[in-house]
Amino acid sequence: MSLYLGFDASTQRLTAIVLSIEPGERRVAFEASLRFDDDLPEYHTVNGVVPDDDPLVVRSSPLLWADALDRLMAVVARDSGLDLSGLQAISGSAQQHGSVYLTAAAAPALERLDPRRPLVEQLARVLARDRSPIWMDASTTAQCAAIEEAVGGPEALARLTGSRAFERFTGPQIRKFFETDPDGYARTERIHLVSSYLASLLAGAHAPVDPGDGAGTNLMDLAERRWAPAALHATAPGLAPRLPPIAPSWTVVGALAPYWQERYGLPPARVVVWSGDNPCSLIGTGIVRPGRVAISLGTSDTIFGYLTEPRVDPSGTSHVFGAPTGDWMSLICFRNGSLARERVRDAYGLDWGAFARALDATPPGNGGALMLPWFEPEITPQVLTPGVRRVGLDPADAAANVRAVVEAQMMAMRIHSAWMGERLEVIHATGGAAANRGILQVMADVFGAEVCPLDVPNSAVLGAALRACHAVTAVPGDRVPEVPLRTADVWERVLEGFVTPRSEATVRPRPEYVSVYAALTKAYAAREREARNR
Numbered sequence: 031m032s033l034y035l036g037f038d039a040s041t042q043r044l045t046a047i048v049l050s051i052e053p054g055e056r057r058v059a060f061e062a063s064l065r066f067d068d069d070l071p072e073y074h075t076v077n078g079v080v081p082d083d084d085p086l087v088v089r090s091s092p093l094l095w096a097d098a099l100d101r102l103m104a105v106v107a108r109d110s111g112l113d114l115s116g117l118q119a120i121s122g123s124a125q126q127h128g129s130v131y132l133t134a135a136a137a138p139a140l141e142r143l144d145p146r147r148p149l150v151e152q153l154a155r156v157l158a159r160d161r162s163p164i165w166m167d168a169s170t171t172a173q174c175a176a177i178e179e180a181v182g183g184p185e186a187l188a189r190l191t192g193s194r195a196f197e198r199f200t201g202p203q204i205r206k207f208f209e210t211d212p213d214g215y216a217r218t219e220r221i222h223l224v225s226s227y228l229a230s231l232l233a234g235a236h237a238p239v240d241p242g243d244g245a246g247t248n249l250m251d252l253a254e255r256r257w258a259p260a261a262l263h264a265t266a267p268g269l270a271p272r273l274p275p276i277a278p279s280w281t282v283v284g285a286l287a288p289y290w291q292e293r294y295g296l297p298p299a300r301v302v303v304w305s306g307d308n309p310c311s312l313i314g315t316g317i318v319r320p321g322r323v324a325i326s327l328g329t330s331d332t333i334f335g336y337l338t339e340p341r342v343d344p345s346g347t348s349h350v351f352g353a354p355t356g357d358w359m360s361l362i363c364f365r366n367g368s369l370a371r372e373r374v375r376d377a378y379g380l381d382w383g384a385f386a387r388a389l390d391a392t393p394p395g396n397g398g399a400l401m402l403p404w405f406e407p408e409i410t411p412q413v414l415t416p417g418v419r420r421v422g423l424d425p426a427d428a429a430a431n432v433r434a435v436v437e438a439q440m441m442a443m444r445i446h447s448a449w450m451g452e453r454l455e456v457i458h459a460t461g462g463a464a465a466n467r468g469i470l471q472v473m474a475d476v477f478g479a480e481v482c483p484l485d486v487p488n489s490a491v492l493g494a495a496l497r498a499c500h501a502v503t504a505v506p507g508d509r510v511p512e513v514p515l516r517t518a519d520v521w522e523r524v525l526e527g528f529v530t531p532r533s534e535a536t537v538r539p540r541p542e543y544v545s546v547y548a549a550l551t552k553a554y555a556a557r558e559r560e561a562r563n564r
């Protein structure tokens with residue numbers, strides 16, 4: 031039996047999944063998760079973060095992440111009931127942007143981890159900083175401005191790195207650390223991302239960063255997939271030697287360190303470079319070839335797009351990361367997702383059944399009536415002052431308002447993903463609202479593309495395990511030629527049985543309404559521009 035282990039270190043929990051792959055049987059063999067607040071209470075986290083007096087400062091504990099990895103590995107070894115001698119490879123996914131600061135004591139400590147003592151005891155002295163800023167931190171506005179100015183403005187930084195400067199990105203966080211704690215920065219020999227830190231613990235040696243997570247730093251040359259000297263220079267002195275190398279997402283870092291083998295009776299499985307949760311989700315939602323995007327209809331709505339070239343969003347709201355396939359991906363976030371749909375549902379006293387019937391009962395295009403659905407400040411397009419606007423839409427007409435909110439969301443997604451310039455054949459739909467076929471029909475008609483609902487509860491952890499499998503099975507051996515690993519057909523074989531859209535559930539675009547929406551989308555874009563310029 032061949033087993034592949036994937037982890038996902040998210041804000042609030044660490045999850046593990048084991049895939050079992052045999053001829054004729056491909057299945058999820060085990061899944062387990064530890065919730066930081068409840069299962070590791072001694073770290074005193076609240077929703078996975080260490081409380082801070084400053085609401086803009088959001089940090090977590092690198093020791094907590096290491097401890098969680100140790101304890102969850104124990105759970106896998108003890109509770110999975112699997113013969114783990116068949117474990118071939120391990121990889122992981124982690125919340126993006128967070129950073130871990132290690133001293134020169136880290137490399138020898140990693141090499142000599144003692145299997146008789148818990149991991150966390152052996153790490154206390156290797157930290158140059160006991161707290162890690164994470165993606166929810168918003169305290170680096172001044173550093174963002176300084177970095178953008180030093181590289182020639184926000185557009186220049188976005189062209190170089192895939193994103194203008196964002197507070198949560200690692201570069202601005204590193205600059206802040208250098209400015210506020212120069213001694214701590216001087217003691218730092220290696221700055222890891224959460225992903226490369228956890229991979230280092232598994233391999234017992236400093237691990238590289240992959241281009242998916244590397245692009246979340248404002249420090250990586252997106253096109254070249256290497257650190258960008260101009261961005262490093264704009265961030266902090268002496269940064270280049272402190273950063274891990276950047277390596278392709280399918281790189282084998284090394285064998286699982288003796289610590290894990292001896293402590294948990296595991297084989298010398300190969301440790302594959304970790305990536306960020308969004309790049310891993312790209313794989314876990316099956317976006318492994320051009321022509322596909324994934325749309326997640328969750329608390330917020332998110333688009334993962336596949337890019338064959340390192341194009342960037344001229345408006346500066348989206349991000350472009352490396353894709354674990356070797357190409358690139360976009361991440362476009364809409365804050366008024368389920369939240370806005372729920373606001374409309376609740377305003378008219380409906381449940382999801384009645385919401386779906388309202389969609390059925392109203393004509394596509396809504397007779398030209400429009401809503402700008404900014405119940406909360408919006409990320410894409412950037413709208414700081416919320417406000418719902420109705421054009422030709424009767425606020426008393428429940429069904430028309432239901433249609434208007436869904437059409438607005440789908441048209442906004444279409445408009446703000448157009449910069450990708452990729453042809454679109456199929457959308458993989460995930461998230462809670464993907465259960466609603468009425469919503470998916472609007473999506474199909476607005477985008478003029480097929481929509482396949484996917485039943486993947488945690489695409490990040492699944493993507494991590496699939497990446498582990500891809501790295502070692504696509505072509506045997508550690509030092510594999512790059513080209514075969516990058517082909518979409520190889521990826522499709524890896525996904526088989528795990529990320530398979532159900533063809534009977536596919537929602538097809540209806541040509542007569544695709545043209546209705548082409549016209550309405552232009553009108554919507556004009557209203558959006560008008561509202562934002564006001």
Ligand code: ADP
Pocket residue numbers: 327328329330368369371372382460461462463464465466
């Ligand atoms: P999260 O972002 O928290 O992971 P999920 O992907 O689990 O969110 O989606 C949860 C959301 O799905 C709920 O907030 C709810 O608004 C929405 N939802 C659940 N069922 C339906 C439905 N039938 N129609 C529309 N939306 C739904």
Ligand code: XUL
Pocket residue numbers: 124125126127165198246306307308349
């Ligand atoms: C992406 C982002 C989050 C984190 C945590 O830019 O900040 O999605 O990766 O999930």
